[in-house]
Amino acid sequence: MAVIQAFSFFLAAVVAQSTIGGLSGSHTDIPRWCGKPYQSGSPNYDPGGMLKPPTPSPTPMLYVQIEPRYSIYDSSETTGEFLVDASLSYTHGTPYRNATPSDDGGNVTVPFTVLEFDIRLEDSDQLLVSDGVAVNSSNNRLGFSFGDLQPRLTPYSVVLYGAPPASYANQSYTATTELWYLPAKNNGSTVKVDNLNGGLSVANNVSDYAFMPILPFGFYTSCSGYLNYSLANVSAYKDMGFNAINPVCAFADGDLGYLFDWMDETNLWYQYDMRGTFSNGLNVSQLTEQIPLVKDRSNLLSWYTADEPDGWQYALNQTRIAYDILKQEDPYHPTALVLNCDNYYFEEYSSGADYIMEDAYPIGIDPMYSRPWNTSCNETYGDCGCDDCIGDLRDVSNRLDDFFDYQLWLGQQEKPLWAVLQAFSGEGYWSRDPTPEETWAMMVLSFNHGAKGIMSWTFPTSETLGVAHGAMAKVATTSPVSTFLIGVPKPTGFSVPGNELLDVAYWVLDTQVLVGIVNLDYVAQNRTIVIDLPLATSSLVSQPWGSVNWAVGNGTLTAHGLAGLTTSFVVLDM
Ligand SMILES: *[C@@H]1O[C@H](CO)[C@@H](O)[C@H](O)[C@H]1NC(C)=O
Ligand SMILES: *[C@@H]1O[C@H](CO)[C@@H](O)[C@H](O)[C@H]1NC(C)=O
Ligand SMILES: *[C@@H]1O[C@H](CO)[C@@H](O)[C@H](O)[C@H]1NC(C)=O
Ligand SMILES: *[C@@H]1O[C@H](CO)[C@@H](O)[C@H](O)[C@H]1NC(C)=O
Ligand SMILES: *[C@@H]1O[C@H](CO)[C@@H](O)[C@H](O)[C@H]1NC(C)=O
Ligand SMILES: *[C@@H]1O[C@H](CO)[C@@H](O)[C@H](O)[C@H]1NC(C)=O
Ligand SMILES: *[C@@H]1O[C@H](CO)[C@@H](O)[C@H](O)[C@H]1NC(C)=O
Ligand SMILES: *[C@@H]1O[C@H](CO)[C@@H](O)[C@H](O)[C@H]1NC(C)=O
Ligand SMILES: *[C@@H]1O[C@H](CO)[C@@H](O)[C@H](O)[C@H]1NC(C)=O
Ligand SMILES: *[C@@H]1O[C@H](CO)[C@@H](O)[C@H](O)[C@H]1NC(C)=O
Ligand SMILES: *[C@@H]1O[C@H](CO)[C@@H](O)[C@H](O)[C@H]1NC(C)=O
Ligand SMILES: CC(=O)N[C@H]1CO[C@H](CO)[C@@H](O)[C@@H]1O
Numbered sequence: 001m002a003v004i005q006a007f008s009f010f011l012a013a014v015v016a017q018s019t020i021g022g023l024s025g026s027h028t029d030i031p032r033w034c035g036k037p038y039q040s041g042s043p044n045y046d047p048g049g050m051l052k053p054p055t056p057s058p059t060p061m062l063y064v065q066i067e068p069r070y071s072i073y074d075s076s077e078t079t080g081e082f083l084v085d086a087s088l089s090y091t092h093g094t095p096y097r098n099a100t101p102s103d104d105g106g107n108v109t110v111p112f113t114v115l116e117f118d119i120r121l122e123d124s125d126q127l128l129v130s131d132g133v134a135v136n137s138s139n140n141r142l143g144f145s146f147g148d149l150q151p152r153l154t155p156y157s158v159v160l161y162g163a164p165p166a167s168y169a170n171q172s173y174t175a176t177t178e179l180w181y182l183p184a185k186n187n188g189s190t191v192k193v194d195n196l197n198g199g200l201s202v203a204n205n206v207s208d209y210a211f212m213p214i215l216p217f218g219f220y221t222s223c224s225g226y227l228n229y230s231l232a233n234v235s236a237y238k239d240m241g242f243n244a245i246n247p248v249c250a251f252a253d254g255d256l257g258y259l260f261d262w263m264d265e266t267n268l269w270y271q272y273d274m275r276g277t278f279s280n281g282l283n284v285s286q287l288t289e290q291i292p293l294v295k296d297r298s299n300l301l302s303w304y305t306a307d308e309p310d311g312w313q314y315a316l317n318q319t320r321i322a323y324d325i326l327k328q329e330d331p332y333h334p335t336a337l338v339l340n341c342d343n344y345y346f347e348e349y350s351s352g353a354d355y356i357m358e359d360a361y362p363i364g365i366d367p368m369y370s371r372p373w374n375t376s377c378n379e380t381y382g383d384c385g386c387d388d389c390i391g392d393l394r395d396v397s398n399r400l401d402d403f404f405d406y407q408l409w410l411g412q413q414e415k416p417l418w419a420v421l422q423a424f425s426g427e428g429y430w431s432r433d434p435t436p437e438e439t440w441a442m443m444v445l446s447f448n449h450g451a452k453g454i455m456s457w458t459f460p461t462s463e464t465l466g467v468a469h470g471a472m473a474k475v476a477t478t479s480p481v482s483t484f485l486i487g488v489p490k491p492t493g494f495s496v497p498g499n500e501l502l503d504v505a506y507w508v509l510d511t512q513v514l515v516g517i518v519n520l521d522y523v524a525q526n527r528t529i530v531i532d533l534p535l536a537t538s539s540l541v542s543q544p545w546g547s548v549n550w551a552v553g554n555g556t557l558t559a560h561g562l563a564g565l566t567t568s569f570v571v572l573d574m
Contacts, residue, residue, distance in 0.1 A: 030042050030043070032047070032313060033311050033383040033387075034047065034310060034311055034313075034340065034341035034342070034344045034383075034387050035047025035048060035049055035313060035341075035344050035345075036380055036381050036382060036383065037381060037382075038370060038373050038375065038381075038382050038383035039373055039375070040373060040374050040375050042381075044380055044381050045380070046380060047344065047380055049343075049344045049345035049346075049348075050343045050344070051343055051346055051347065051406050051409055051410070052409075053091075053405075053409050054091040054092075054409055055091075056090035056091055057090050057091070059090075059095075059096075060088040060089060060090055060093075060096060061088070061089055061090070061092065061093030061094055061095055061096050062086060062087075062088060062089075062093050062094060062095075062096035062115070062135065062171075062173060063085065063086075063087045063088070063089040063092045063093030063094075063411070064084070064085065064086050064093070064115065064117075064160065064162055064173040064174070064175045065084070065085040065087075065175050065413060066082055066083070066084050066085075066119065066158070066160045066175045066176070066177045067082070067083050067177045067195050067413050068080060068081070068082055068083070068158075068177065068178075068179050068180070068195065069081035069082065069083055069141065069194070069195055069196055070192040070193065070194060070195065070201065071180065071192050071193040071195060071334060071354060072180040072181075072182055072190070072192045072331060072332065073146070073179075073180060073181050073182070073192075074151065074181070074182045074183065074184040074185070074190055075146075075151035075181070075182070075183050075184045076184040076209065076210075077146065078145060078146055079143060079144065079145050079146065080143070080144055080146060080179070080181075081141050081142060081143050081144070082119055082128075082129060082141075082142045082144065082158075082160075082177075083139055083140065083141060083142075083195060083196055084117070084119075084133055084140045084142055084160065085137075085138040085139065085140070086115045086133050086134070086135055086136065086137055086138070086140075086162070086173075087136060087137075087138050088135065088136040089411075091409070091411065092411035094173060095171075096112070096135075096171070097112065097171060098111055098112050098113075098135075099111060099112060100112040100164035100165075100166055100168075100169050100170075100171065101166055101168035101169065101170070102166055102168075103165075103166045103167055103168070110166070112135060112164045112171065113134060113135050114132045114133070114134060114135065114164070114165055115132060115133055115134075115135055115162045115163070115164070115173065116131070116132040116162060116163060116164070116165050117129075117130070117131065117132065117133075117160050117161060117162035117163070117173075118130050118160070118161050119142070119144070119158060119159070119160045120158070120159055120161070121149075121156050121157070121158060121179075122156075122157035122158065122159045122176070123156070123157065126149075128144040128158070129142045129143075129144050132165070139196060139489060141196070146181060149181055150181075151181050151182055151183040151184070152181065152182070152183070153182065153183070153331060155178035155179060155180045155331075156178065156179045156180075156181065157176065157178060157179075158176065158177050158178065158179045159174060159175070159176045160173075160174060160175045160176070160177075161173075161174055162174070162175075180331055182331055182332065184209065185209070185296075185332065186209060187205075187296050187298070188204065188295065188296035188297055188298055188300065188332070189202060189203060189204040189297070189298055189299060189300050189301070189332070189333070190202075190203045190204075190209070190211075190332045190333075191203075191300070191301055191302060191332065191333050191334060192211065192334075193334050193354050193355060193415075193416060194213065194486070195413065196489055197452075197486050197487055197488060197489055198355075198414075198416035198417075198450070198452035198486060198489065198490075199213050199214065199215055199416070199452055199485075199486030199487075200213070200214055200215075200216060200301070200302075200334070200452075200453075201213050201214070202214055202269060202301065204267075204298045204299065205298050206267045206298075213482075213486055213487075214243060214244075214269070214477070214482075214486075215243075215452060215453060215476060215477050215482045215485055215486045216243060216244035216269060216301065216418070216453040216454075216455065216477075217241075217242055217243055217244060217453065217454045217455075217472075217473040217476055217477050218237075218242035218243065218244040218245045218246070218268075218454070218455055218456075218459075218473070219237075219242065219245060219246070219423070219455065219456050219457070219458060219459035219461070219469065220246040220248055220273075220420075220455060220456070220457050220458045220459065221237065221245050221246065221247055221248065221458065221459040221460075222248060222458065222459065222460065223247050223248060223249035223253075223256065223259060224249070225460065226459065226460050227247055227249075227259050227262075228256070228259055231262045231265065231266070234259075234262040234263055234265075234266050234268060235266055237268070237459070238266050238267075238268050240466060240467070240469075240470035240473070241469075241470035241471065241472075241473035241474035241477070242268070242469075242470065242473050243268070243269060243473070243477050244268070244269045244270070244271070244301060244453070244455065245263065245268055245269070245270050245271070246270065246271040246273050246304060246455055247259065247260075247263070247270060247272075247273060248273055248275075248458070249273065250272065250273055250274055250276070250277055250290060251290050251293045251294065252274075252276070252277040252286050252289070252290055253276075260294075260297060263299050264297055264298045264299045267298075267299060268299060269299050269300075269301035270299055270300065270301055271301055271302045271303075271304040271336060271455065272290075272294050272300055272301075272302070272303055272304060273304045273307075274286075274287060274290065274303065274304060274305055274322075275304070275305075275306065275307035277290065278305040278306060278322045279305075279306075279314075279318050279321070279322055281315075282315060282317075282318060282321065284321065284322060284325055287305075287322055287325060287326075288325060288329065291325075291326065291329045291330055292329075295329070295330040295332070295333070300333055301333070302333055302334045302335060302336050302354075302355075303326050303330070303333055303334070303335045303336070304335075304336050304337065305319055305322045305323070305326075305335060305336075305337050305352060305353075306318065306319045306322070306337040306338075306349070306352065307337070307338060308338060308339065308340035308341075308359070309337060309339070309349045309352075310339050310340060310341040310344045310345055310346075310349050311340040311341055311387075314349075316345055316348040316349070317348070318352075319337055319348075319349050319350075319351065319352025319353065320348070320351045320352040321352075322335075322352060323335050323351070323352040323353065334354035334355060335352065335353055335354050336353050336354065336355050336356070336357060336418070337349070337350075337352060337353045337356070337357065338356075338357035338358065338359050338420055339356060339357070339358060339359075339403075340359055340387060341387045341388075342360075342387045342388035342389075342399065342402060343388065343402065343406075344387075346403070346406045347406070347410055350403075350406075350415070353415065354415060354416075355415055355416040355417065355418060355452070355453070356403060356415050356416075356417050356418070357417070357418040357419070357420050357453075357455065358396075358399045358400060358403055358417060358418075358419060358420065359419075359420035359457065360386050360387070360389055360395045360396050360398075360399040361385060361386050361421075361422035361424075361429075361430060361457075362386050362389050362390070362391055362392055362393065362395035362396065362422070363393075363422050363425070363430060363432065363433070363434040363438060364425055364429075364430040364431035364432040364433075365384055365385045365386050365389065365391050365429055365430060365431075366384060366391065367384050367386065367389050367390055367391035368384070369384070370382045370383055370384050370385075370429075371428055371429065372427070372428035372429060383429075384429065385427070385428075385429025385430060386429075392520075393438060393441050393442055393445060393518075393520055394445065394503075394520065396419060396421065396442045396445050396446055396449075397445040397446065397448065397449040397503065400417050400419065400446065400449040400450055400451055401449055403417050404417065404449075404450060416452040416453070417450060417451055417452065418451055418452060418453035418454065418455060419442070419443075419446035419451040419453075419454055419455075420454075420455055420456060420457055421434075421439065421442050421443065421446070421454060421456040421457070422434055422442070422456070422457065423439070423456045423457060423458065423459075423461040423462075423465045423466075423469065424457060424458055424461060433461075433462060433465060434465070435565075436464060436465065436467075436468035437564070437565035437567075438565065439465060439468045439469065439472075440468065440472055440545075440565075440567040441518050441519075441520065441565050441567055443472050443476070443567075444503075444516050444517070444518045444545075444567045444568075444569070445503055445518050447476070447485055447491070447505075447516055448491055448493055448503055448504070448505035448516045448518065449491075449493065449505070450490050450491060452485070452486060454469075454472075454473075454476070456469060472545070475544050475545045475569070480512075480514070480541075480542065480544060480571050481514065481544050481545065481569055483509065484507040484509055484514035484571075485507065485514075487507075487509050488507040488508065488509055491505035491506060491507050491516065492505060492506055492507075492508075492534075493505040494506075494534060496529075496530075496531050496532070499529055499531075501519060501520040501521040502517065502518070502519055502520070502529070502531070503517070503518040503520060504516065504517050504518075504531055506533065506535070508535070508574070511573060511574050512541060512571055512572065512573055512574060513533070513535060513537065513571070513572050513574055514569060514570070514571050515531075515533065515557065515568075515569070515570050515571075515572065516568075516569055517531070517546075517548075517557075517566070517567065517568045517569075517570075518565075518566075518567050519562045519563070519564065519565060519566040519567075520565070521562075521564055521565075522564045522565060523564050524561065524562065524563045524564050525561060525562050526561045527560075527561065528558060528559070528560050528561075529558070529559045529560075529561075529562055530556055530557070530558050531556065531557040531558075532555060532556055533555045533556065533557065534555075535555060535574060536554055536555050536574060537552060537553075537554060537555055537556075537572040537573065537574055538552075538554065538572070538573045538574065539552055539572065539573050540552045540570060540571075540572055540573075541571040541572060541573055542570070542571050543568060543569065543570045543571075544569050544570075544571065545567065545568060545569035546566065546567055546568030546569060546570075547568075548562065548566060548568045548570075550568070550570060552572060557570065
């Protein structure tokens with residue numbers, strides 16, 4: 001995180017010796033962040049590790065993918081779902097011909113518009129689903145029953161065999177995935193990732209082990225400067241509106257059981273932070289020691305392994321090694337990490353996470369010139385505190401967009417993204433704190449660009465920023481807003497012609513739509529602003545966030561003037 005980055009000169013040298021392997025070989029002795037030399041006088045060179053969009057093929061391919069709706073199921077559940085994609089893609093998949101022999105002897109061809117398939121357990125060949133989906137459709141939900149499937153602590157391998165319907169069809173497609181069907185627990189917690197909508201679903205003693213969807217919202221929080229004092233401090237944090245926390249301490253730091261007991265007692269969901277202990281180089285003995293101390297606690301939300309592994313240039317396999325150990329020792333919880341770099345070995349580092357966090361901190365930086373190190377910053381050189389940033393609120397949404405693009409380029413099933421927002425300043429890079437208005441703008445931008453959780457750096461922050469975060473947390477984690485944010489796969493963003501500084505996105509659920517609006521202009525506009533929604537709408541239901549005097553027409557939102565940095569969430573009937 002930021003605080004550690006200040007010491008990156010000292011530590012990078014240590015890291016270089018102990019853990020770097022295979023990274024741009026001969027430059028490992030130069031202090032670097034995100035692979036870029038940042039000390040004045042260091043030579044400039046290509047840091048490597050940069051993803052580029054794949055070259056499109058001239059004709060579309062059929063890209064068939066399958067994954068379970070939830071990262072895990074347990075034996076308290078009798079039915080599950082698979083998500084099946086049959087997308088036409090110019091970058092991934094296998095050859096597709098939009099013609100398939102007809103059933104009528106095979107001489108005549110008909111268009112290939114439906115993919116029929118069986119989904120089976122690989123080992124036993126047991127049939128789970130037999131169905132079909134339209135070619136070029138995605139996120140199709142296919143229900144199935146667990147029947148007499150044995151719950152177990154290892155995943156089942158699942159395979160999909162697909163083809164056009166006709167019996168003479170000569171095109172075929174396969175896709176594989178893993179299905180976890182675990183014995184239900186009656187202690188601790190069980191947490192699953194919703195692979196369709198991106199939220200988490202949690203079960204523990206408070207819910208009587210029933211799964212409840214949550215949108216996690218909170219802070220990385222100091223243990224020695226706040227959490228270790230009292231249960232009252234933990235309750236006070238929760239009462240501010242937060243449902244989640246990342247205490248920046250671990251059992252390896254001392255006997256902190258009482259502190260985790262307090263969070264269990266208040267039902268505050270924690271990311272268990274092993275930034276300093278998940279791996280000493282590639283020695284994982286501290287990781288394996290900590291797992292049994294934490295895995296059966298009632299508010300364990302997730303395992304947090306690497307803090308900015310890309311910034312530190314940890315060994316490329318380090319996050320995945322920890323991930324595999326965690327899955328084996330505790331399949332009941334997801335694993336997360338935060339990436340600090342814009343585009344540095346994204347695939348390798350993110351392979352160790354079930355959801356990926358980004359921490360672009362744009363407020364008060366000089367994106368062109370590194371004040372702490374007296375160098376310029378560009379794509380290959382320098383550390384300006386926010387990698388490849390423009391020093392604008394949109395650095396946050398750009399980073400989320402980039403991480404979604406990288407996953408698309410890699411042909412991966414999308415992992416949820418969370419935003420780590422700036423609630424601090426200093427360390428030479430950041431000349432000031434964000435204001436509350438900038439904070440809310442970064443939050444709505446994050447949601448508008450698909451973030452499914454917020455975990456800001458760091459608490460205690462200023463009283464003003466603590467209150468600002470709590471105010472949004474109360475709205476974003478409760479209905480109606482949370483119902484949309486984690487009840488829909490991804491918001492649809494669109495631009496408003498003539499108002500390029502408006503960031504607008506919407507989420508449709510049944511007969512209502514949530515619209516998120518951010519005015520990125522710092523200056524008030526004294527003119528009529530009309531947002532044309534690409535949907536028919538009838539009336540305003542509520543404005544859970546903001547106080548814009550919106551007039552609602554059929555498919556339009558109209559405001560006579562907007563204050564600088566206005567943010568608003570409105571719910572409309574369709
Ligand atoms: C991980 O990478 C390091 C450095 O590249 C290498 O020495 C080590 O053998 C790798 N470990 C595994 C388990 O692949
Ligand atoms: C980036 O900055 C370094 C150091 O000033 C310089 O050598 C290099 O040419 C610059 N690269 C680009 C792409 O501007
Ligand atoms: C298919 O074509 C072959 C050769 O042209 C022909 O002999 C056969 O009768 C045709 N079958 C049908 C069902 O039209
Ligand atoms: C496939 O669907 C996408 C959008 O979902 C659309 O943009 C594209 O044109 C479709 N491709 C074909 C070949 O129909
Ligand atoms: C599949 O069948 C079509 C029509 O009968 C034929 O043109 C095509 O070459 C065949 N493709 C393969 C891969 O056999
Ligand atoms: C929690 O339950 C699991 C099995 O359901 C059991 O293996 C484990 O020992 C229990 N842990 C505690 C701390 O009771
Ligand atoms: C919390 O930790 C700090 C730093 O280690 C220590 O000074 C303080 O006494 C601790 N507070 C309590 C109540 O344990
Ligand atoms: C849940 O269990 C924790 C201990 O793990 C306990 O502190 C808490 O009071 C329990 N909550 C309820 C509602 O039973
Ligand atoms: C791994 O680290 C632990 C301390 O965390 C140390 O006791 C142990 O000797 C190390 N193992 C190896 C093989 O270096
Ligand atoms: C905004 O515009 C209206 C009409 O053009 C004008 O009457 C009003 O004084 C303006 N307000 C500000 C704050 O400029
Ligand atoms: C709203 O607009 C849509 C077209 O955008 C139209 O189809 C619909 O009939 C309109 N509804 C009303 C109530 O005017
Ligand atoms: C919000 C809150 O209760 N903060 C308290 C945390 O603990 C310290 C030390 O006891 C108090 O000074 C804070 O007021």
